[in-house]
Structures are given as structure tokens and as C-alpha cells.
Amino acid sequence: MSNENDDVQVIYTDFGPRVEERYIGDGVYASHDSLQIWLRTGDGSDQNIALDWHTYRALVEYAKHIGLERGS
Numbered sequence: 001m002s003n004e005n006d007d008v009q010v011i012y013t014d015f016g017p018r019v020e021e022r023y024i025g026d027g028v029y030a031s032h033d034s035l036q037i038w039l040r041t042g043d044g045s046d047q048n049i050a051l052d053w054h055t056y057r058a059l060v061e062y063a064k065h066i067g068l069e070r071g072s
Helices: 053-065
Strands: 010-013 016-025 028-032 037-041 048-051
Touching: 048 053
Parallel strands: none
Antiparallel strands: 010 016, 016 028, 028 037, 037 048
16 A cells, blocks of 8 residues: 655756655655755645754754653
């Protein structure tokens, strides 16, 4: 059985192509462009946030700090 989240999409935006957009919850979609993880709101405003490796690591560390993510 196929799930729509298993489909790979290439999305062309003002920021360039992004692939593998997936719904991750709370109205947020994630994709990547091989350099960054992109987060997009699905609320009609389509706000975009790009997380490079350093920013992603900082987000994970913040989640650990507030108790949402266990340390590795």
C-alpha cells in the first residue's frame, strides 16, 4: 500500500529546487536541497525557513536543553 508521504517530489521555488517534501506535523512540511533542510508552513502563507548544518545542530541542542530530546 502506498502512502502519499512516500512520494518524492521536486519543488521549484524562488529559492531553487527542493526534494523529498514531507509533512512532519503541526502544519509543517520539510524538504532539502542537499545543503539545507527547509521547513515550510502549510497554512497558505508558505513561510520558509532554511536550516544549515550548524543551525540544525543548534536546534537539536536547544531541544535537549529544554528536555524534548535526550542527549546522545
